[in-house]
Amino acid sequence: MTGETYLAADEVTKKYGDVTAVSAVSLDVPSDAVTGFIGPNGSGKTTLLRLLLGVERLTSGTISYSGPDAERQLGYLPQRPTFRPGFSVRETAAFYADLVDDDPDRLLERVGLEAVADRPVSGLSGGMTRLLGIAQALAGDPPIVMLDEPASGLDPAMSRLIFDIVESIADAGRAVVLCSHELPLVEKTADRLAVLESGRLVRTGSVEELREQTGGPLHETFTALLEQDRAAIAAPEGTQS
Ligand code: ADP
Numbered sequence: 163m164t165g166e167t168y169l170a171a172d173e174v175t176k177k178y179g180d181v182t183a184v185s186a187v188s189l190d191v192p193s194d195a196v197t198g199f200i201g202p203n204g205s206g207k208t209t210l211l212r213l214l215l216g217v218e219r220l221t222s223g224t225i226s227y228s229g230p231d232a233e234r235q236l237g238y239l240p241q242r243p244t245f246r247p248g249f250s251v252r253e254t255a256a257f258y259a260d261l262v263d264d265d266p267d268r269l270l271e272r273v274g275l276e277a278v279a280d281r282p283v284s285g286l287s288g289g290m291t292r293l294l295g296i297a298q299a300l301a302g303d304p305p306i307v308m309l310d311e312p313a314s315g316l317d318p319a320m321s322r323l324i325f326d327i328v329e330s331i332a333d334a335g336r337a338v339v340l341c342s343h344e345l346p347l348v349e350k351t352a353d354r355l356a357v358l359e360s361g362r363l364v365r366t367g368s369v370e371e372l373r374e375q376t377g378g379p380l381h382e383t384f385t386a387l388l389e390q391d392r393a394a395i396a397a398p399e400g401t402q403s
Contacts, residue, residue, distance in 0.1 A: 167228065168193045168235070168306050168337050169214055174223035176209050183209040185361040186223070191306065193229060196328065196338040198352030200345060205358040207341040208241060211308055214339065229305050229337075237304035241311045243295030245283040251290075252279040255297055262302030269297040273327060289320035296327060306337045313344050325351050349380045 169191035176184040184206045191197055191214070199207040212218035214225060215238055229235055245254050255266035255275075270276050273293040278286070286294065292312060299307055312328060313321035325347045332338045332351075342348045348355070355372055357365040365372060372380055 166193050167191065169228075169339075170226045171210075171214060172224045172226070174210070174213055174225060175221045176206075176213055176218065177221045182361050184213060187358075187361075187363045189356055189363060189366060191337055191339055192354070193305070193337050194335070195353035196332045196340060196351055197354045197356060198348040199339070199341045199356050199358060200343075200348060201358035203343075204360075206361040207358055208310055209361075210358065211310055211339060211341055215308055235305050237299035237301070237307040239292070239295045239299045239307075239309040239312055241314070243291055243298070245291070245294065247282070247284040249283055250280050251275055251283055251286070251294060254283050254294060255279075255301075258298045258301040264301045264303070269301055272300055273297045274323075289316045289324070292316065292320075292324060293327070296324070296331075300331065304336070306339070307331055308339045310341050311343065312340065313342065313347065321347060345380060355380070 167190040171187055171189050174184060174187045175182065187206075187210060199210060201207055209218060213220055215236055216225070217238075227235065249257070252266055252270065255269045258264075259266040259269055267276070267279075270279055273296050275290065275293055275297065278290060283291070283294065296309070296312065299309065309328065313324045316324065321344055325344070328338060328340060329351050340348065340352065349369055352369060354368055355366065356363055357372075365375070367375075369380065
């Protein structure tokens with residue numbers, strides 16, 4: 163990876179009362195890669211994504227932004243995108259496109275929703291709603307696109323379609339940050355992975371580096387990887403065999 167760093171987190175912590183959702187995480191988001199956040203439920207993936215987006219306040223640490231168009235650089239697909247009922251797909255796309263001088267038809271084409279442009283958003287399937295959410299995230303061509311569980315709850319064919327779109331977003335030269343449970347698809351799509359466990363960043367590296375460390379496909383060794391990390395965290399420095 164040779165691109166510049168668009169987003170950097172330095173010792174970022176987020177507490178909700180007694181719960182530490184994200185604990186002293188430092189990581190860089192490079193401009194020319196798909197970064198995947200993986201980890202079990204409750205490990206802090208969504209919170210870290212929202213901290214990077216700036217929609218959640220930090221308890222401590224810093225986040226720095228660089229890159230083109232600093233004002234409008236972040237596109238975001240939330241975990242459960244919702245749209246105002248009563249509007250059609252095209253009207254919804256137009257609402258988001260207008261905010262940033264984009265073309266709604268271009269956005270719908272980008273995610274393959276042209277054929278359902280006249281349907282009400284309330285009649286869309288879960289997968290199509292997600293696609294409209296991705297179209298919304300792409301409005302204005304932001305250089306960084308953050309996607310929270312873009313394929314959760316969808317059937318395998320729709321998940322693959324969504325991950326193909328994610329790949330094409332990255333191929334168009336954007337930084338993509340992705341939280342997902344779909345480990346085989348993340349492994350195929352991401353260039354870099356950040357592995358979270360109980361709010362801590364326990365590993366980070368390219369997919370190849372993590373495969374070398376774990377000795378096989380990550381979706382097979384993921385459980386072992388986390389067990390290993392738990393042991394490393396539990397063991398005091400220098401006592402690991
Ligand atoms: P993940 O995305 O990996 O499932 P989350 O970031 O959603 O993890 O959650 C990390 C931890 O922070 C969990 O223990 C969760 O219950 C807690 N948490 C997340 N958001 C809030 C909130 N708004 N208020 C209180 N606790 C929260």
